[in-house]
Amino acid sequence: MDQAYQLQASAPATLTRVPFHWYQDTALLQQEQREVFEGPVWNYLCIESDIPNPGDWRTTFVGRMSVVVVRTEDGTITAFENRCLHRGALICFDNAGNSKDFTCVYHSWRYDLSGNLKSIAFGKGVNGKGGMPETFRMQEHQTRKLRIASLSGIVFGTFSDATPPIEEYVGPDVLFALRRNASKPLRVIGRFTEVLPNNWKMYAENVRDTYHASLLHVFFATFRINRLSQGGGVTVSDNGGCHVSTTLAPTEDQDNAYAGMRSVDDGLRLSDPSMLDAADEHGDRVRQQIIGVFPSFAMQRTYNVLAIRQFVPKGVDSTDLNWIYLGYQDDSPVLRKRRLKQLNLAGPAGFVSMEDGCIGNFVERGAAAAPDALSLLEMGGDGVESQETRATETAVRGFWQMWRRLMRI
Amino acid sequence: MADLLTRLMHLNAEYAATLDDDRLEDWPDFFVTECLYKITSADNVRDGNEAGIVYADSRAMLADRVLALRRANIYERQSYRHIVSLPRLTGTDKAETPFLVVRTMRDGRMDLFAAGRYVDRFDDSAGMLHFRERIVVCDSARFDTLVAIPL
Numbered sequence: 029m030d031q032a033y034q035l036q037a038s039a040p041a042t043l044t045r046v047p048f049h050w051y052q053d054t055a056l057l058q059q060e061q062r063e064v065f066e067g068p069v070w071n072y073l074c075i076e077s078d079i080p081n082p083g084d085w086r087t088t089f090v091g092r093m094s095v096v097v098v099r100t101e102d103g104t105i106t107a108f109e110n111r112c113l114h115r116g117a118l119i120c121f122d123n124a125g126n127s128k129d130f131t132c133v134y135h136s137w138r139y140d141l142s143g144n145l146k147s148i149a150f151g152k153g154v155n156g157k158g159g160m161p162e163t164f165r166m167q168e169h170q171t172r173k174l175r176i177a178s179l180s181g182i183v184f185g186t187f188s189d190a191t192p193p194i195e196e197y198v199g200p201d202v203l204f205a206l207r208r209n210a211s212k213p214l215r216v217i218g219r220f221t222e223v224l225p226n227n228w229k230m231y232a233e234n235v236r237d238t239y240h241a242s243l244l245h246v247f248f249a250t251f252r253i254n255r256l257s258q259g260g261g262v263t264v265s266d267n268g269g270c271h272v273s274t275t276l277a278p279t280e281d282q283d284n285a286y287a288g289m290r291s292v293d294d295g296l297r298l299s300d301p302s303m304l305d306a307a308d309e310h311g312d313r314v315r316q317q318i319i320g321v322f323p324s325f326a327m328q329r330t331y332n333v334l335a336i337r338q339f340v341p342k343g344v345d346s347t348d349l350n351w352i353y354l355g356y357q358d359d360s361p362v363l364r365k366r367r368l369k370q371l372n373l374a375g376p377a378g379f380v381s382m383e384d385g386c387i388g389n390f391v392e393r394g395a396a397a398a399p400d401a402l403s404l405l406e407m408g409g410d411g412v413e414s415q416e417t418r419a420t421e422t423a424v425r426g427f428w429q430m431w432r433r434l435m436r437i
Numbered sequence: 438m439a440d441l442l443t444r445l446m447h448l449n450a451e452y453a454a455t456l457d458d459d460r461l462e463d464w465p466d467f468f469v470t471e472c473l474y475k476i477t478s479a480d481n482v483r484d485g486n487e488a489g490i491v492y493a494d495s496r497a498m499l500a501d502r503v504l505a506l507r508r509a510n511i512y513e514r515q516s517y518r519h520i521v522s523l524p525r526l527t528g529t530d531k532a533e534t535p536f537l538v539v540r541t542m543r544d545g546r547m548d549l550f551a552a553g554r555y556v557d558r559f560d561d562s563a564g565m566l567h568f569r570e571r572i573v574v575c576d577s578a579r580f581d582t583l584v585a586i587p588l
Contacts, residue, residue: 218488300497385583
């Protein structure tokens, strides 16, 4: 029986239910690669300042596919699948570099900066013997190329002609937030990878799950830094797949919505609160903001922390979470120091993020013997509309709406 | 009085035992008041990236991290075994020391969790060695699941 058909037959009629086998089925990985990552979506590739000069390149991922993103001679950005057209070896096998062209190390097939095959070693043989047949035409062999869009220096790529312009794809609110984050030239100040022992979709959900934030991550509440009742909300794009959730700095100290939280009222305080000395860089009172762009990109602003997260599926139950810590190129030493100290909040050792490293695995293990049981997503109703609260799972349902549409489930 | 190398080895042995025996509350005492503790990777050092996954520029921040681990953060029960090699003096107040950390999880699973080198500047003014700086330069920038206990 066709895999897609099987899934369709068992698919719940509502976005409020997710069968656990959707995270567990190995066969889904290949279908996701084809229909989701190589489908009508925008995949995060890099930031422009990763490849400032002609010939600069970086390897990145579109789902499980290795991709080279390159600054060409004329200053434009191109990207192509990192797979030699001959025997399939990686064309580039480092993280980054600068080249005039690319030569596969296996048999020296050579490509230009745009990924076009330019020459074949011993193509005419040696001393009239061997070589490629007369009928072989290099131009009939093309690397798979992505269409590129740069949003204020954040570079995305798509394999599909059907993908709408990125501004339309992410919607006006995500667009506004991304442009504000990238309103000045970005500079990478750290790169780390967190190996998540869970399916990539659990992390994509987690990023969109505004409900868990103050319940699982109780650092802020424990040290009396902020409350669930601070202002904010979540906006979901029309396609469901993109979102921006915002928590605003409190305007008064009156709120006390701790209901049900693990933290206890014992008056703990930080001995060195300088970690949280923040500058309101954009004059918008945003304390914490998470942006998700379907399928594999998130960007966060927490106090003065600015970070991109790229999630790369490595197997049905393993995901590489690439953290890209950012500042602006014109950061003053004082502001840069704030970012370095506040980054204690983010990443694999982050005070308000380390739990996300293990929580997906807790679900994997909890549901290991329950492939047909259903995960519940009813907070805030059953729709995918924007809501003026974070006590909702609307953006998680939005993720599934987009995933199910692309997977035809 | 023992020579400097011997005292550094003693310091490193006490440091490792403090973390591995879960005496985290004693860990900040290895540092001077205004210190720098950072966990980073060789690639980030090479690329001039300043950020770490842990970054503390005071002993009080180290104490805050321990308090957060004890009272706020959630992670599965685990322990480290530090295998710390011989320190190499790189200046009058500087040393580098390679380390391995094996992590044992609640269910008994063991992994080689981290390898790297401590890049230290120390203070010897109070008749006792303390770290002015301890930069934990991991050979890899990949970390499995999460980093809770300090390295």
